[in-house]
Amino acid sequence: MLSQFFKNSILVVAGLFIFMACQQSNMGVDGVEDNSSVNEVSVQQAEAEAQNLASEEDFLTAGYEHGPIVIIDGVEYYLAPGAPDGPNGATDIPGHYWKQLSFNRLQGRHFNTGPFGKAKWWSSDAPDGSLLFIVSAVIDTWSMEKAKKYAKKGFVHYHEFVTVADGSKHPTKVLWLRHIAVRSFTLDGGPHPELAHEVEPGLDWDFIPNGMMPYDPSK
Numbered sequence: 103m104l105s106q107f108f109k110n111s112i113l114v115v116a117g118l119f120i121f122m123a124c125q126q127s128n129m130g131v132d133g134v135e136d137n138s139s140v141n142e143v144s145v146q147q148a149e150a151e152a153q154n155l156a157s158e159e160d161f162l163t164a165g166y167e168h169g170p171i172v173i174i175d176g177v178e179y180y181l182a183p184g185a186p187d188g189p190n191g192a193t194d195i196p197g198h199y200w201k202q203l204s205f206n207r208l209q210g211r212h213f214n215t216g217p218f219g220k221a222k223w224w225s226s227d228a229p230d231g232s233l234l235f236i237v238s239a240v241i242d243t244w245s246m247e248k249a250k251k252y253a254k255k256g257f258v259h260y261h262e263f264v265t266v267a268d269g270s271k272h273p274t275k276v277l278w279l280r281h282i283a284v285r286s287f288t289l290d291g292g293p294h295p296e297l298a299h300e301v302e303p304g305l306d307w308d309f310i311p312n313g314m315m316p317y318d319p320s321k
Contacts, residue, residue, distance in 0.1 A: 169187070183261075206241040224289060242276070
């Protein structure tokens with residue numbers, strides 16, 4: 103049975119997730135809330151409590167899934183690029199767990215874990231397995247006009263979808279991502295250690311900013 107401290111810690115972080123989820127609509131970029139809706143006080147509280155959890159990954163993944171199958175236009179997809187370390191070899195972004203909120207919205211929790219459980223893969227100074235980010239995600243197409251609109255709202259990064267059947271990319275749609283940090287740490291690992299930077303609680307504007315790079319499903 104969890105101690106009262108752990109229960110309170112989980113409730114604080116969970117409350118922040120619920121707050122973020124309630125802000126979401128089923129629309130694309132024009133339906134995404136702007137940055138003024140990010141509750142900085144809640145983020146700071148979550149950071150303070152998260153630092154005291156010995157293993158957030160054990161407690162904070164309930165209701166979330168690593169390696170989910172996402173249905174887009176009637177076809178089953180995995181998130182990519184990633185590793186086949188999900189259930190039954192499902193591919194996913196390392197350290198990420200997801201909950202689908204609607205047909206085009208997901209919410210993620212990003213932990214300091216690498217492919218197949220590799221320790222401290224994203225950050226060398228954050229605890230292994232610790233919660234790093236809350237992730238807001240929108241399934242949408244890529245265009246320069248949309249990329250600029252998403253960037254203004256903190257969605258500076260996107261991931262691809264690959265089919266469960268043969269690994270081919272979706273012809274037009276990507277997953278737009280906004281990362282909100284819940285603690286202070288150095289993001290010096292992951293797939294792009296050359297983009298290392300210091301992260302503070304709140305919106306990370308510098309998280310692998312590939313949003314302006316055109317999406318090409320042939321590559």
